[in-house]
Structures are given as C-alpha cells and as structure tokens.
Amino acid sequence: MGFKEILVGVAGTALFFSCGSAQEKAAEDTATKPNIVIIYMDDLGYGDLSSYGATEISTPNIDKLADGGVRFTNGYATSATCTPSRYGLLTGMYPWRNKDAKILPGTAPLLISTSQLTLPKMLRGQGYKTGVVGKWHLGLGSGSVDWNKHISPGPNEIGFEYSYIMAATQDRVPTVYIENGNVVNLDPNDPIEVSYDENFEGEPTGKDNPEMTTMKWHHGHNNSIVNGIPRIGFMKGGESAKWKDEDMADHFLEKAQSYVKSHKEVPFFLYYAFQQPHVPRTPHPRFVGKSGMGPRGDVILEADWMVGEFMKTLEEEGLVDNTLIIFTSDNGPVLNDGYYDDAVEKLGTHTPAGPLRGGKYSLFEAGTRVPFVVYWQGKVQPMVSDALVCQVDFFSSLASLTGSAALTDDSQNLLPAFLGKEKTGRTELVLEATGRTALRKGEWIMIPPYRGAAKIESVNIEIGNDPNYQLYNLTNDIGQTDNLAESNPEKLEEMIMDYTAIFGEPESKVEEVVLK
Numbered sequence: 001m002g003f004k005e006i007l008v009g010v011a012g013t014a015l016f017f018s019c020g021s022a023q024e025k026a027a028e029d030t031a032t033k034p035n036i037v038i039i040y041m042d043d044l045g046y047g048d049l050s051s052y053g054a055t056e057i058s059t060p061n062i063d064k065l066a067d068g069g070v071r072f073t074n075g076y077a078t079s080a081t082c083t084p085s086r087y088g089l090l091t092g093m094y095p096w097r098n099k100d101a102k103i104l105p106g107t108a109p110l111l112i113s114t115s116q117l118t119l120p121k122m123l124r125g126q127g128y129k130t131g132v133v134g135k136w137h138l139g140l141g142s143g144s145v146d147w148n149k150h151i152s153p154g155p156n157e158i159g160f161e162y163s164y165i166m167a168a169t170q171d172r173v174p175t176v177y178i179e180n181g182n183v184v185n186l187d188p189n190d191p192i193e194v195s196y197d198e199n200f201e202g203e204p205t206g207k208d209n210p211e212m213t214t215m216k217w218h219h220g221h222n223n224s225i226v227n228g229i230p231r232i233g234f235m236k237g238g239e240s241a242k243w244k245d246e247d248m249a250d251h252f253l254e255k256a257q258s259y260v261k262s263h264k265e266v267p268f269f270l271y272y273a274f275q276q277p278h279v280p281r282t283p284h285p286r287f288v289g290k291s292g293m294g295p296r297g298d299v300i301l302e303a304d305w306m307v308g309e310f311m312k313t314l315e316e317e318g319l320v321d322n323t324l325i326i327f328t329s330d331n332g333p334v335l336n337d338g339y340y341d342d343a344v345e346k347l348g349t350h351t352p353a354g355p356l357r358g359g360k361y362s363l364f365e366a367g368t369r370v371p372f373v374v375y376w377q378g379k380v381q382p383m384v385s386d387a388l389v390c391q392v393d394f395f396s397s398l399a400s401l402t403g404s405a406a407l408t409d410d411s412q413n414l415l416p417a418f419l420g421k422e423k424t425g426r427t428e429l430v431l432e433a434t435g436r437t438a439l440r441k442g443e444w445i446m447i448p449p450y451r452g453a454a455k456i457e458s459v460n461i462e463i464g465n466d467p468n469y470q471l472y473n474l475t476n477d478i479g480q481t482d483n484l485a486e487s488n489p490e491k492l493e494e495m496i497m498d499y500t501a502i503f504g505e506p507e508s509k510v511e512e513v514v515l516k
Ligand code: NG6
Pocket: 042, 043, 081, 082, 083, 103, 137, 169, 171, 219, 220, 221, 232, 278, 279, 331, 337, 338, 515, 516
C-alpha cells in the first residue's frame, strides 16, 4: 500500500501532509533510509543502568549503546504508565488527547484507530517493512475478542506487516503469544476463554488457592493462576498455547533476530518491546541470582544480555552501521507492583529512579524521565545531550529522516537533536500520569493542584499530588524537593498561563488513584 493511499481517510485535524510539495521534495532529497529499531523497555527507571549512574548493577550491552550514541538526560516518555506511552510513541499524539488511553485490561479493544496515521504506517509509506515483537498493551479487536479465531484489528491493521506479541502485560491474561492475529500453538479442542469480570466455573484463583501459587500476590494479581503465577483476569483453556514465563525473553529475542535476518535486504522498522523489568519478574534460570537484587535485578541483567545478542545479530548480518537504534523505556520504575518478589527487600543501595523523585504512576520526574539513547554506529557521534526530547517526537523526526513531510500537532521534528547535531530540543512538554498532567518548560516544571493522596501506598510511590501548585527548577533541584511556587510567583503565573492555554483553568481535583 502506498503512502497516499494510507492517508485516505485519516481522521482528525492533527495531520499535516502535503503530497508532492516542495517541502516534501526537499525532504526526499536529503533522506536516508537506515533500518530503524526501537528497543522499548517496560518500567525501566532512569537510574537502572550503569550508563545512567547505577553502581550496584552493571549493564554493559546497553551501556555500549548509551556510551557510543547520544545519551539523553532529559528524555521522556509521554506518560508514567504503559498504554498511554505506547500510544504516544506510535501515533505522535499526546495520549491525554484520547480519554481511553489508560492502562488497559487484556480484553480492551484496539486503542489506535485503524484510520489514524501511525509511525509504522508513515514508515511503510517511505518504503519500510515494519514489524513488532514483544509487549503490545494497546488493545485488540473491536469489542469482544474470540481468541480462537483470527484477532483483528490489531498491530497488523495499524501499520505493522508482521506482529509477534503478547496482548497486554505479563501479569494479565491471556498468557499466550499472538502472531499476525492468531494465537500461537492453540489446540482447537481446548479453546481459550477470557474474562475480566468473573471466574470460570471450577478454575483455581490466586485468591482462593494460594497453595497452588509459586509467586505470592501482594495487591491485585489474584485471579487465574498460570505457571504458578496468579494474574490479573480470568482465563480458561488454551493449555498448549500458554507461554513459559522463564523463556519469554529468549522467545522474543529469537523472533526479533529472525525478523532482522529475513528483512535484511530492505529498510525495516522493528519495534522490539521488552517485557522486563515489569512484573511478574521471571528471569531465565541462567540469570537467577546473578544481580544479588532478586528477580528485578536479574531480569535487568537478562534484558541487557538480550540487547547484546540482538546487536550481535545486526553485526553478523552486516547491518550495524546502517541501523538507527533507539533505546528507551515506557515509564519509570516500581519495586513492589503487586507480587512479593524481593524487589524491595534485596534492593540494597541501588536507586532505580537515580536522583529523581517518584516512580511509575508519578507526575514527579521519575514517572516519565527515562533512559533514552539514540545509537547509529558511524553516523551519530557519542555524546551526552541535555536537550528536552520526548518519545512523541519520534514520529515527525523519523518522518524527516526518511523523507516524509508528515507531522502531527504534538510530535516535533527534533531530528538534529536526536542525531546529536543540535543541543536543543523542545521548549515545552506536557507530561501525563494516571490521567493527571503537568507542564515542563525549559528547566521548570509546574504541577497543578491535585488533591488525591500524595502516595499510592501499595506501591509506595509519591505520585505528585498536592492541593497547592508545585513549581520546581529542575536544573538546580532535580530531586524536586524545593517547591518554588510561592517564592517565584512570576514564573508560576507564566507556567499557569501556558498550561491554561492547553487545558483551560486548572482545577484542584480529587483524583484518588486506584490500581486495579
Ligand atoms: C496496574 C497493576 C500493575 C501493572 C500496571 C500496568 C494491579 C494492582 N496493578 O493496575 O501490576 O500491571 O497496572 O503496568 O493490578 S504498565 O507498565 O503496563 O502500565
């Protein structure tokens, strides 16, 4: 399908595209079409890598990318949770514009409209082959999915020609792999049923049958038990299709490697979405005990090894200097996200958020500021960049790289910053966490008043709520300990005006964040 055909029926006002314009022509002339790989971690924190200052854990393979590419210190996910961040990355639109862009259950319908322009569609229009391997969590189908039939729409309908995914998260049912819309290894005599409302007659659950679990739930995660791990949601059947948690990382690696091998003759875009270090943390036995920090540290080492193996494949196939690699994470870190897995107990002096305040779910920096690396051997010079950049900007920047003039309202063309040619990025950025928003501008961040609890007790994370305005200078106070809202009323006023221009008057809302 050609780009122009793809654009027919694109909904919404956000898209600017002028077919055959002088601008497009100029872009085509300077375009290069390297392979593009986005390695997307799940819940990896700003301080979780040795290249980002961790001293208690060593991640040499990821560090090789970080030290050999542009390592961003102000690189953000659009959101402090998974689904909205993935939405922002793939659409180039802020997730808070879509009211349904929240953490989705495993039965949720596809969140991205099939008529919407997406990063993979844009790249397809530029002659790329497109694939996704790993965690999806953007919904599937259009209401009620029959997991025993072809599942559509899904990744293949929003621009990926190849998909090998898990539907939602490792802790949510269905616990099966789906290849191009079909559950892998499904026995038709043992059909899969999934519900997020009620259990299936006679099926054990984490709540009622703790004796059948090998991992204990702390909060939530007490529905169906698969491989000894109690999950979110109920599932019945599909025995032969169920994944083995310990093999998941190897399994996705193998799929990513074979995608590369079978597409080496054409420019390809691979969105490789890791499941680590999200819960349940299930390192392969090769990595068990290796970090001394329990499963959370072990799966970070496992992921680092995967990155090394994946890079080896690019090298063996002679693709490494023709492949632009982006490494980043969908949101910040969390220790106890619902299972007793020693993440808290064995943490020692490691600081997953580095110097940042908060964590996953938080409007404080650790929610959205994440490891963020652009690596392109021979093309991008190693450097540390303080430019303000966001994953929502990949859309327009990669369009510019590959000769497309596609832009969205929210996605800025920051290609020079991404390639380390310029040290400045955005001037402003809206950050989102569990439905709340804050505004970053230059070195300042303003969090409007939110009255809900300051902390989610179950995960022990401060999420940024305060009945008063918060204003922090992130250059002087990266840890957000000194609220300057009262002492710097001019700056506060300016930030409120900018925020109001986008959202209207900030209201102090009661926002009890409940994780369920
Ligand atoms: C929460 C889950 C958490 C995790 C998160 C999604 C409970 C109590 N907590 O609701 O464990 O699955 O959703 O994480 O169920 S994310 O990284 O995919 O956004």
